[in-house]
Amino acid sequence: MRTMKGIAFAIAEAIDQEMAERQDIVVLGEDVTYWGAVFGFTMGLHQKYGRDRVVDTPITEQTFFGMAVGAAAVGMHPVVSLMFVDFLGAGFDQMYNHMAKNHYMSGGQFAMPVTVLTAIGGGYGDAEQHSQVLYGLFAHVPGFKVVVPATAYDAKGLTISALRDPNPVVIFGHKLLTGLPFLPFEGQEEDVPEERYTVEFGKAAVRREGSDLTMVAAGLMVHRCLRAAERLAQDGIAAEVIDVRTLVPLDADTLVASARKTGRVLIVDEDYRSYGMTGELAFRIQEGAFEALKTPVRRLAVPDVPIPFSEPLERAVIPSVDRIYEEARALVTAPARTA
Amino acid sequence: MWKPEPSLADLQYLVEKAGLTRDALLAAYRQMCLIRHFEETIADRYYIGKTPEFNMAAGPIRGEMHLAVGQEAVAVGVCSLLESQDVVVSTHRPHHHALAKGVDASKLAAEIFGKQTGLCRGKGGHMHLFDKEKNFSCSGIVGASFPQAAGAAFAFRQRGQRNVAVAFAGEGAANHGTFAETLNAAALWQLPLIIVVEDNMYADSTPKWAALAQPHQFQRGLGYNVPSYLVDGMDVIDVYRAAKTAIQRARDGQGPALIEAVCYRYRGHFEGDAEEYRTKEEVELWRALDPIPRLGNRLKKLGWADDATLEALRAEAKRAAEAAVAFAEQSPLPDPAEALTGVFR
Numbered sequence: 001m002r003t004m005k006g007i008a009f010a011i012a013e014a015i016d017q018e019m020a021e022r023q024d025i026v027v028l029g030e031d032v033t034y035w036g037a038v039f040g041f042t043m044g045l046h047q048k049y050g051r052d053r054v055v056d057t058p059i060t061e062q063t064f065f066g067m068a069v070g071a072a073a074v075g076m077h078p079v080v081s082l083m084f085v086d087f088l089g090a091g092f093d094q095m096y097n098h099m100a101k102n103h104y105m106s107g108g109q110f111a112m113p114v115t116v117l118t119a120i121g122g123g124y125g126d127a128e129q130h131s132q133v134l135y136g137l138f139a140h141v142p143g144f145k146v147v148v149p150a151t152a153y154d155a156k157g158l159t160i161s162a163l164r165d166p167n168p169v170v171i172f173g174h175k176l177l178t179g180l181p182f183l184p185f186e187g188q189e190e191d192v193p194e195e196r197y198t199v200e201f202g203k204a205a206v207r208r209e210g211s212d213l214t215m216v217a218a219g220l221m222v223h224r225c226l227r228a229a230e231r232l233a234q235d236g237i238a239a240e241v242i243d244v245r246t247l248v249p250l251d252a253d254t255l256v257a258s259a260r261k262t263g264r265v266l267i268v269d270e271d272y273r274s275y276g277m278t279g280e281l282a283f284r285i286q287e288g289a290f291e292a293l294k295t296p297v298r299r300l301a302v303p304d305v306p307i308p309f310s311e312p313l314e315r316a317v318i319p320s321v322d323r324i325y326e327e328a329r330a331l332v333t334a335p336a337r338t339a
Numbered sequence: 340m341w342k343p344e345p346s347l348a349d350l351q352y353l354v355e356k357a358g359l360t361r362d363a364l365l366a367a368y369r370q371m372c373l374i375r376h377f378e379e380t381i382a383d384r385y386y387i388g389k390t391p392e393f394n395m396a397a398g399p400i401r402g403e404m405h406l407a408v409g410q411e412a413v414a415v416g417v418c419s420l421l422e423s424q425d426v427v428v429s430t431h432r433p434h435h436h437a438l439a440k441g442v443d444a445s446k447l448a449a450e451i452f453g454k455q456t457g458l459c460r461g462k463g464g465h466m467h468l469f470d471k472e473k474n475f476s477c478s479g480i481v482g483a484s485f486p487q488a489a490g491a492a493f494a495f496r497q498r499g500q501r502n503v504a505v506a507f508a509g510e511g512a513a514n515h516g517t518f519a520e521t522l523n524a525a526a527l528w529q530l531p532l533i534i535v536v537e538d539n540m541y542a543d544s545t546p547k548w549a550a551l552a553q554p555h556q557f558q559r560g561l562g563y564n565v566p567s568y569l570v571d572g573m574d575v576i577d578v579y580r581a582a583k584t585a586i587q588r589a590r591d592g593q594g595p596a597l598i599e600a601v602c603y604r605y606r607g608h609f610e611g612d613a614e615e616y617r618t619k620e621e622v623e624l625w626r627a628l629d630p631i632p633r634l635g636n637r638l639k640k641l642g643w644a645d646d647a648t649l650e651a652l653r654a655e656a657k658r659a660a661e662a663a664v665a666f667a668e669q670s671p672l673p674d675p676a677e678a679l680t681g682v683f684r
């Protein structure tokens with residue numbers, strides 16, 4: 001056990017420890033050698049495993065995702081970097097029409113063991129084309145497992161699970177949780193075991209227990225919810241904070257159980273508001289906890305506009321601790337519905 | 340005929356140089372006949388329920404249908420040189436490649452009919468054929484085959500296997516970004532990849548002059564330092580000769596190659612295509628180059644077959660195609676509950 005700051009180190013260590021024992025893993029993507037896939041997810045691997053196993057690709061998302069499909073079909077486990085999730089448009093055909101479907105289309109003949117690493121999120125002034133989250137898009141298409149680690153412990157364990165999974169898994173690492181020196185850090189230093197371990201997909205984590213309301217989030221928003229919960233506690237409001245960890249598979253049971261306990265739910269998301277995670281989670285919660293809900297489920301998300309550049313504009317669209325706190329207070333003080 | 344028809348002496352020389360035996364050429368003839376009859380039998384059944392009014396959802400075979408009648412020589416010339424572990428990634432027009440790679444005709448037909456006994460248990464259909472055992476797959480998305488075959492080639496190089504991967508595509512797909520991207524990557528990493536561009540003159544309905552700034556893909560290949568061959572795709576011997584060199588080089592670790600095979604599809608882009616974009620005269624002109632009689636005539640010229648032998652091979656192929664389709668017709672449809680299985684392993 002030692003203290004670790006951020007998910008980037010944890011993800012890189014997970015890949016390293018699996019690569020050391022397995023020849024089937026290769027790392028592909030832009031800038032995966034010297035720059036560690038820019039956001040650190042592959043840092044140190046090139047020095048250890050060389051350019052034959054850690055391969056800088058030309059800037060050709062369609063082609064290196066297609067290569068991952070072809071290599072997985074003959075038994076490799078490619079780890080592919082989609083540097084910013086915003087770049088998915090350049091390679092998405094190979095992902096959603098092939099990687100996500102070939103197992104199904106082939107009647108189960110072809111496994112697609114591919115781990116995709118991608119950096120998400122804003123809050124540091126990178127604007128419309130470098131600040132999106134977009135995991136809702138991947139979660140919408142059948143065939144991807146969608147993993148959003150909020151802590152270094154989870155990042156390592158979820159990455160090892162991904163590397164042992166015979167299906168395409170996309171790991172969405174938030175830039176403000178990477179722990180890299182050139183970015184703000186909103187996570188916490190934490191203890192991470194040195195040995196290998198897995199974190200199971202489809203198990204949400206209750207990060208803070210409470211009885212007055214439930215806040216549900218993923219990635220960076222988990223930390224902002226926890227900070228909002230601390231302030232709510234000073235007001236005498238006990239907020240429960242749930243980290244969904246994986247959107248696919250989704251642990252609806254934990255969400256429903258918490259909703260049944262508190263009767264009030266706020267879903268916080270850094271993805272676009274409409275047709276995304278917030279709507280899906282709200283549906284699952286009402287499906288399982290309808291009669292226990294005291295008020296309609298509320299949500300805070302990016303209000304269906306691109307992420308703007310200028311700081312006050314950016315702050316106006318990405319959920320902040322202040323706005324989560326205010327929304328939670330409004331939810332708790334809203335009158336309970338009468339049966 | 341844009342390449343000279345060899346004299347007997349030249350033909351004997353070419354065949355010997357290529358290492359082609361009588362048995363190999365007779366096998367190629369039979370395989371091309373199987374593909375031809377298979378495609379024509381599928382076409383026959385496809386129109387059941389679709390005449391007089393053409394309704395794509397009607398009849399025993401639903402959806403689009405892209406047949407490769409006329410393009411048999413390309414598939415057979417290349418795939419007859421492949422081993423079981425070699426990978427083929429094909430296109431939306433995949434039957435000839437599948438059969439040439441050794442995919443079972445009955446399971447192939449059953450998949451086209453959407454049956455439980457099909458290659459993919461009815462989940463893929465005609466444009467999404469997969470055979471793990473034969474290392475065959477395809478995609479209905481134009482341009483998708485290049486990087487996927489490159490990925491398999493990358494794996495082979497990585498593991499020190501002497502296998503190759505073949506990407507088939509049309510000349511329309513050669514306008515896709517993946518074509519240029521894959522040529523660059525394959526040359527950069529010296530992958531054992533063979534890109535075969537089947538230039539059948541039309542991308543759907545678009546004649547190549549309307550879509551290609553220059554008519555030849557081999558020139559594009561050479562620009563990426565990929566050895567590139569322009570072959571007569573209506574001549575199985577010409578295809579075979581180039582493919583043999585290309586595949587041998589790739590197995591020996593000398594990197595990728597491109598084969599541009601100029602050919603022609605006698606049927607429409609899809610069944611039901613009104614073919615407004617070409618004349619009947621043009622189709623007839625290309626009939627003179629039909630790869631099956633051309634090979635038959637050469638076999639006779641070489642003294643390796645007579646009319647009776649060729650007729651017997653054609654009859655055998657026809658029986659095999661009919662048997663495959665009969666198997667498909669008699670097979671059960673899948674249980675609807677299967678639709679909800681298999682997204683994840």
